[in-house]
Amino acid sequence: MKRILFVCLGNICRSPLAEAIFNQKITEKGLGGTYQSDSCGTSNFHIGNSPDTRTIQNSIKNGVPIRHAARQLTDQDLHSFDLILAMDQSNYDTILKLPTAYAHQHKIKLIREFDPQEGGDVPDPYYGDEEDFQLVFDILNRSIENMNNTINKDSN
Ligand code: 4NP
Numbered sequence: 001m002k003r004i005l006f007v008c009l010g011n012i013c014r015s016p017l018a019e020a021i022f023n024q025k026i027t028e029k030g031l032g033g034t035y036q037s038d039s040c041g042t043s044n045f046h047i048g049n050s051p052d053t054r055t056i057q058n059s060i061k062n063g064v065p066i067r068h069a070a071r072q073l074t075d076q077d078l079h080s081f082d083l084i085l086a087m088d089q090s091n092y093d094t095i096l097k098l099p100t101a102y103a104h105q106h107k108i109k110l111i112r113e114f115d116p117q118e119g120g121d122v123p124d125p126y127y128g129d130e131e132d133f134q135l136v137f138d139i140l141n142r143s144i145e146n147m148n149n150t151i152n153k154d155s156n
Pocket residue numbers: 008009010011012013014015041045124125126
C-alpha cells in the first residue's frame with residue numbers, strides 16, 4: 001500500500017480535487033487496493049468544511065465525484081505518507097518548515113513536477129471564476145495521469 005497526500009492552502013479547492021481525480025483514475029485502473037490517498041491544507045482556515053461549491057460544481061461538470069472534509073497538515077503526515085504533493089511553492093515551503101520535514105524531504109514534491117506540459121504552481125483559484133477552476137482541473141488531470149503512469153512503472 002502506497003500512501004499519497006495532496007496539499008494546498010485551504011484544502012477546499014485544489015487538493016481535494018487532486019485527491020478525487022487520483023482516486024477516480026486509480027479505481028479505473030483497478031488499483032484501488034494499491035494506493036490510499038488523502039488531502040489537507042497548510043492553513044486552519046476551513047477545517048471541517050466540504051470542498052468549495054465552485055470546486056464541487058466543476059468536479060460534477062468533469063464527471064469526478066468529490067467528497068472531503070478539510071483538515072490541516074500535521075508533522076505526523078510526513079511519517080504516515082509515502083509521497084506528499086504540494087500544489088504550489090508556498091505550500092511546499094510551508095511543508096518544509098514542519099519539525100521533521102528535513103528527514104522526509106525526499107517524499108515532498110511539487111505536483112507539477114509531473115505535468116507533461118510545464119512545471120510551476122497550480123494557481124490558487126479561490127478569488128477566480130469558472131475558467132480558473134477549469135484550468136486547475138486540466139492541470140491536475142494531466143499531471144496526475146502522468147504521475148500514475150510513472151509511479152505504476154516504478155512499482156512493477
Ligand atoms: P485551496 O484554495 O488552497 O486550493 O483550497 C484556497 C482556499 C481558501 C483560501 C485560499 C485558497 N482562503 O484564503 O480562505
